Amino acid sequence: MRVFFRQMKHAVFSVLVLTLLMVWGFVPKAYAIEKAVLYEKPMPEMDSLDFEAFKKDARMYKKRPYQQDVLAYKIYLPQDWKQGEEKKSSNFLMNEKLFQELSVFYGPPKIAGRSKIVIQAINMKYDLTAKQWYIKYILESGYTMQGFVVHHERKVESLMIVMENDIAYGLRTLAHINGDKVILTQYYLPLTYWEEEKSLQEAVIKSFDLVKNINIKIGKSQKFQFLDVAEVFHPAHWQVAALPFRTVERMTVKFLSVKESMMASSENISYSSAEGNVDVVLVSKNLSNSLIEEIKKFRRELEGTGLLVGDKLKDYDVSYKTNDKVSFSISEVYEGIDSNSDFIDYELWFTVMVGGNYFYFLTLLTPSQQEDYIAWAKNTRGYKEIVETFTPMTGAFIDQSGQ
DSSP: OOHHHHHHHHHHHHHHHHHHGGEEEEOTTTOOOOOTTTTOOOOOOOOOOHHHHHHHHHHHEEEOOGGOOGEEEEEOOTTTOEEEEOOOOOOOOSSSSEEEEEEEEEEOOTTOOOOEEEEEEOOSSOOOOHHHHHHHHHHHOOOOOEEEEEEETEEEEEEEEEEOOOOOOOEEEEEEEEEEEEEEEEEEEEEEGGHHHHHHHHHHHHHHESOOOOOOOOEEEEEEEEETEEEEETTTTEEEEEOOOOSSSSEEEEEOOOHHHHHHHHHHGGGGOSSEEEEEEEEEETTOOOOHHHHHHHHHHHHHHEEEEEOOTTTOOOOOOTTTOOOOEEEEEEEETTTTSSOOOOOEEEEEEEEEEEEEEEEEEETTTTHHHHHHHHHHHHHHHHHHHHHHOOGGGGGGGTO
């Protein structure tokens, strides 16, 4: 019977929370994913080849460049294509700034230019999705995409027009994250032969696959602990700003996302110099039994800093895999309006969690996608790590009202 009443109490509490959260426009979604559509464009329509027939007539190349499993791939090419110099040496260096060539393949010579495929790789320094990494690459390179498709979190495909040695190419690219590397497969097709070869280009890129999928954590993390109440991991290159905790009933810490150039020049990073920041606030239920009142208080405190909470951004549906000790969690994204300046567009990512005898509030303030996509991508991935690794500890489940 006690179990039944506990379950009923939890159900009533959850319904109450879900109803009251409408004060801030929250609408929970059980199976939500990121749906930001910035930069995404459909590929041009074309008549596709019979893929199975194409593979049957083609030659499969299965390679393990530099004797590295993480770089191993297979691809199908027409029989009349030739392979360039094969990479066999195991003594190679790869970094985050320069691509390392893995393989080159050449189509038959033609008067107006020769098709080719270049496969190369580069190290990843930060934890980004393939979409975020590739858009970062495009923005830094100055290219304009004609089509862009997200296959999944670790694989994207694009089509654009580029000039090389006075020849215009239709360049179809597949970017695939494997381990801590991005592997780019690029098919250069002279535009003179676009109509006759575009379907072949599509099929060849579709045939590329990794021999061994390797999924690892990219970038170093660092643990921060709220006494014995909770712990969380954050990107190691983020700075922590926290005063000594004077009470277990309310604890606050700020994580600052800063540029490496700032980190190198000063150990003390100010709030205003950060590219983004995450606030984590723990509030004991002994201090307030009303989650909705705490949300209102939190919003008033935000607006006291000059940041106004704007409209909910409907291009986002976000959810996170929270720790099992978190009994309730919900996340939303809003416009962040700086009442002191009209020059910068912000986004406010907001997560409420409940676990044990505490409410947990986690907010990210970041430049918007349109304002600074690269900073936005790094910030939102760092925020994802913080939310998903946040773990209530023993102290969160102890009634400390007598202290």
